Amino acid sequence: MAGPSGDVPLRPRAMRDRNRALVLDAVARHEPVTRAQLAARTGLTKSSVSSIVTELLAAHLVVEQGAQRGSELGRPGTALTLARDGLAGLGLEVNVDYLAACVVDLARRTRVQYVEVGDNRARDPAAVAELLARLAAAAVAAARSQGLTISATCVAVPGLVDQETGAVARAPNLDWSGVPLRRLLAGRVPAALTPVLVENEANLAALGELWFGDGAGLGDYVHISGEIGVGAGIVVAGELFRGAHGHAGELGHTTLEPDGAACACGGRGCLELFCGQEAILRRAGLDPAVSTSTGRADGPVSTLVGQLAAGDGQALAALEVAGRSLGVAAASLVKLLDPDTVVLGGIYAVLAPWLREPFQRALLAGIPMTRAAPPRVAISALGPDAAVRGAAGLVTASMLARPGALLSVSARA
Amino acid sequence: MAGPSGDVPLRPRAMRDRNRALVLDAVARHEPVTRAQLAARTGLTKSSVSSIVTELLAAHLVVEQGAQRGSELGRPGTALTLARDGLAGLGLEVNVDYLAACVVDLARRTRVQYVEVGDNRARDPAAVAELLARLAAAAVAAARSQGLTISATCVAVPGLVDQETGAVARAPNLDWSGVPLRRLLAGRVPAALTPVLVENEANLAALGELWFGDGAGLGDYVHISGEIGVGAGIVVAGELFRGAHGHAGELGHTTLEPDGAACACGGRGCLELFCGQEAILRRAGLDPAVSTSTGRADGPVSTLVGQLAAGDGQALAALEVAGRSLGVAAASLVKLLDPDTVVLGGIYAVLAPWLREPFQRALLAGIPMTRAAPPRVAISALGPDAAVRGAAGLVTASMLARPGALLSVSARA
DNA sequence: ACATATTCGTCCGCGTTCCGAACGATCTCG
DNA sequence: CGAGATCGTTCGGAACGCGGACGAATATGT
Numbered sequence: 001m002a003g004p005s006g007d008v009p010l011r012p013r014a015m016r017d018r019n020r021a022l023v024l025d026a027v028a029r030h031e032p033v034t035r036a037q038l039a040a041r042t043g044l045t046k047s048s049v050s051s052i053v054t055e056l057l058a059a060h061l062v063v064e065q066g067a068q069r070g071s072e073l074g075r076p077g078t079a080l081t082l083a084r085d086g087l088a089g090l091g092l093e094v095n096v097d098y099l100a101a102c103v104v105d106l107a108r109r110t111r112v113q114y115v116e117v118g119d120n121r122a123r124d125p126a127a128v129a130e131l132l133a134r135l136a137a138a139a140v141a142a143a144r145s146q147g148l149t150i151s152a153t154c155v156a157v158p159g160l161v162d163q164e165t166g167a168v169a170r171a172p173n174l175d176w177s178g179v180p181l182r183r184l185l186a187g188r189v190p191a192a193l194t195p196v197l198v199e200n201e202a203n204l205a206a207l208g209e210l211w212f213g214d215g216a217g218l219g220d221y222v223h224i225s226g227e228i229g230v231g232a233g234i235v236v237a238g239e240l241f242r243g244a245h246g247h248a249g250e251l252g253h254t255t256l257e258p259d260g261a262a263c264a265c266g267g268r269g270c271l272e273l274f275c276g277q278e279a280i281l282r283r284a285g286l287d288p289a290v291s292t293s294t295g296r297a298d299g300p301v302s303t304l305v306g307q308l309a310a311g312d313g314q315a316l317a318a319l320e321v322a323g324r325s326l327g328v329a330a331a332s333l334v335k336l337l338d339p340d341t342v343v344l345g346g347i348y349a350v351l352a353p354w355l356r357e358p359f360q361r362a363l364l365a366g367i368p369m370t371r372a373a374p375p376r377v378a379i380s381a382l383g384p385d386a387a388v389r390g391a392a393g394l395v396t397a398s399m400l401a402r403p404g405a406l407l408s409v410s411a412r413a
Numbered sequence: 414m415a416g417p418s419g420d421v422p423l424r425p426r427a428m429r430d431r432n433r434a435l436v437l438d439a440v441a442r443h444e445p446v447t448r449a450q451l452a453a454r455t456g457l458t459k460s461s462v463s464s465i466v467t468e469l470l471a472a473h474l475v476v477e478q479g480a481q482r483g484s485e486l487g488r489p490g491t492a493l494t495l496a497r498d499g500l501a502g503l504g505l506e507v508n509v510d511y512l513a514a515c516v517v518d519l520a521r522r523t524r525v526q527y528v529e530v531g532d533n534r535a536r537d538p539a540a541v542a543e544l545l546a547r548l549a550a551a552a553v554a555a556a557r558s559q560g561l562t563i564s565a566t567c568v569a570v571p572g573l574v575d576q577e578t579g580a581v582a583r584a585p586n587l588d589w590s591g592v593p594l595r596r597l598l599a600g601r602v603p604a605a606l607t608p609v610l611v612e613n614e615a616n617l618a619a620l621g622e623l624w625f626g627d628g629a630g631l632g633d634y635v636h637i638s639g640e641i642g643v644g645a646g647i648v649v650a651g652e653l654f655r656g657a658h659g660h661a662g663e664l665g666h667t668t669l670e671p672d673g674a675a676c677a678c679g680g681r682g683c684l685e686l687f688c689g690q691e692a693i694l695r696r697a698g699l700d701p702a703v704s705t706s707t708g709r710a711d712g713p714v715s716t717l718v719g720q721l722a723a724g725d726g727q728a729l730a731a732l733e734v735a736g737r738s739l740g741v742a743a744a745s746l747v748k749l750l751d752p753d754t755v756v757l758g759g760i761y762a763v764l765a766p767w768l769r770e771p772f773q774r775a776l777l778a779g780i781p782m783t784r785a786a787p788p789r790v791a792i793s794a795l796g797p798d799a800a801v802r803g804a805a806g807l808v809t810a811s812m813l814a815r816p817g818a819l820l821s822v823s824a825r826a
Numbered sequence: 827a828c829a830t831a832t833t834c835g836t837c838c839g840c841g842t843t844c845c846g847a848a849c850g851a852t853c854t855c856g
Numbered sequence: 857c858g859a860g861a862t863c864g865t866t867c868g869g870a871a872c873g874c875g876g877a878c879g880a881a882t883a884t885g886t
Contacts, residue, residue: 074862075852243751266781338656368679487833488881
């Protein structure tokens with residue numbers, strides 16, 4: 001029952017908090033930037049900006065870069081940028097056939113990135129947690145040698161997550177159910193990495209696209225993430241739409257044919273049966289059973305790409321089917337959510353040369369004259385990397401959004 | 414792209430604005446209420462609440478009701494309630510087969526409500542605007558005799574609206590396209606009723622349910638509005654989800670059968686072909702062509718209800734089909750948006766005794782083990798009245814949310 | 827009847843924060 | 857080298873919320 005946008009009274013302190021976040025955000029967006037430019041951009045006065053910047057400098061969130069060479073008149077300003085050598089976010093990912101870790105600094109530069117291939121379906125959740133913790137330790141060590149300090153961690157998983165407990169309620173493709181991932185990691189990871197967030201992979205991939213891809217021009221968008229499952233991440237006004245229980249975006253089990261084939265989820269004619277990774281491979285005549293790689297390294301998807309490039313008829317037909325069915329589902333989604341853009345990510349980014357055309361055709365056919373302009377269709381620049389980086393980015397984003405919490409963490413270097 | 418929740422700097426003035434809205438909202442929710450209770454509820458101190466209440470009293474938004482009889486110890490407080498005799502909102506509705514107007518006061522009591530039946534497809538948009546303006550004038554006169562002053566107007570229309578211009582981009586069931594409704598009304602209505610908002614009917618019906626129905630317990634919900642078209646209104650955290658262009662919630666043209674029958678929208682196998690009002694009537698063996706009434710008064714829907722109550726097989730089968738198809742579409746919607754509740758509104762509220770069971774069955778079948786708890790299914794308490802009242806409520810809600818704008822409007826009575 | 831406890835609403839002084847104007851600093855251009 | 861422009865700082869003023877103190881109004885106990 002949120003009343004007027006948040007039921008909390010606004011005190012001078014909260015006012016300062018928000019203006020601090022406003023300035024820090026403007027630095028992140030426009031660095032390098034001078035105090036005067038910040039004042040113009042945020043609408044605050046020069047005095048207020050100065051006072052806030054002083055705090056941000058003391059907290060080591062922002063650093064001065066010396067005089068800004070301006071070809072204009074007057075005294076040049078001092079350039080401000082986000083600190084590159086201070087706090088950073090750690091992103092982890094558990095997927096069906098690999099683990100990944102990456103470290104991102106405040107300026108959203110990826111400073112460390114590790115991937116470790118291996119079939120996690122064959123492993124016990126605790127064993128996966130153990131491997132992931134080791135990967136994390138390696139990434140943190142590499143980050144420390146670059147002068148970075150991890151402030152928090154976020155783990156991407158291909159399934160539904162209970163935000164409160166950090167447990168994976170259900171991840172069908174991993175065959176996980178009720179796995180308390182946060183607790184499993186908490187015991188295996190130094191306390192400096194906590195808190196550990198757990199979040200759905202498709203959601204994080206959408207945010208990854210926002211922060212590390214072409215996010216700027218997307219507006220409100222839906223990021224469709226093709227992996228072994230099919231998920232959608234919905235971003236509205238720069239923020240993730242999570243739904244009431246954090247489970248929004250489950251696109252893979254949209255019903256396409258009410259009387260179609262049975263799906264593992266219990267339903268019938270689900271989208272995943274037409275354009276999930278395994279369905280595509282099978283239709284193309286490839287064996288999806290072996291170490292299914294999500295488009296990275298060598299794996300069935302690269303094999304498929306090879307066949308497509310060679311003009312293999314069966315493979316091309318499989319993508320025609322996938323694109324068309326995905327387009328039909330996307331049309332319904334677009335009519336329901338009215339986004340500016342639809343982004344194809346995950347393996348769909350890799351398969352875009354063959355997928356895009358039938359997808360777009362079906363999408364437009366399903367959105368007739370009802371809307372002024374059809375949504376743009378964009379291809380993810382990140383592909384399968386989007387989720388880990390989105391996870392790390394989520395950590396740094398929350399630092400940028402709440403700088404107040406970090407003010408006392410000054411004395412570092 | 415919105416940075417830290419709004420790119421506007423927070424000044425002392427904005428702080429006051431928000432706290433004013435916070436207090437006013439608390440009054441609305443808990444009236445009658447004393448200053449001390451408001452302080453406890455909002456988290457502000459007694460001093461701040463006192464100061465804000467003084468302003469609200471001066472603006473005639475709130476009135477004192479004399480001493481509050483408390484069975485407790487100590488000095489009793491003075492009860493505060495929203496003013497019943499001051500500002501009010503005017504809601505209008507253009508639908509296929511009727512026009513409606515209603516006036517709602519700050520306390521969300523419906524003070525005036527008029528409905529005028531008549532087929533608007535047969536009329537020119539300008540003629541409709543003329544009739545609507547006359548209905549509005551009558552409603553306003555009735556409101557004035559109760560001591561109410563209209564502060565603004567909102568019009569509900571069954572189609573896609575351009576929020577900027579207040580024009581109806583397309584309303585297929587009215588056969589309107591590019592009708593500048595705001596401009597048509599502006600010339601025919603006294604200036605005191607402006608500004609005139611124009612908004613989609615399904616969206617307003619959802620808000621109507623929130624404010625005038627069982628809104629309290631719904632949480633985040635989707636209100637499915639069955640009329641001649643089928644629309645959905647999505648409410649998240651007490652606010653409407655409009656999408657990037659204000660066109661979100663178009664459920665009626667979700668594709669159910671990609672190779673199904675052609676729909677007027679240009680697509681194939683659309684949901685409306687299975688559970689739109691005309692489809693249901695036709696399948697039940699009734700003639701939908703005559704003055705199709707949206708469940709109010711006498712009309713084909715009441716005829717249908719009669720047949721259903723009598724146990725007519727063809728009619729029951731029609732509702733079985735409608736319920737099942739609506740349930741399938743709702744299942745996809747639920748997986749995409751993850752709401753707490755799904756509300757059946759419009760004619761579906763009237764048909765609920767026969768619709769609910771197949772609907773719920775299909776809905777649950779489509780949401781297997783993937784979610785912790787399936788969404789609740791609720792039946793609208795308002796039915797076809799939801800939209801007009803939501804329109805009027807939207808006006809009063811925006812007054813409550815931005816009391817600052819009304820402070821100078823004091824001298825009334 | 828009267829004192830006491832309790833709660834309500836107001837008042838006043840204080841701290842935080844933003845704003846606006848003025849000022850010195852620094853650079854470009856002629 | 858002076859005029860003009862821009863940058864960042866500083867200082868006083870104003871708005872606002874906070875906290876404690878105070879009088880008002882009521883119930884309870886003796």
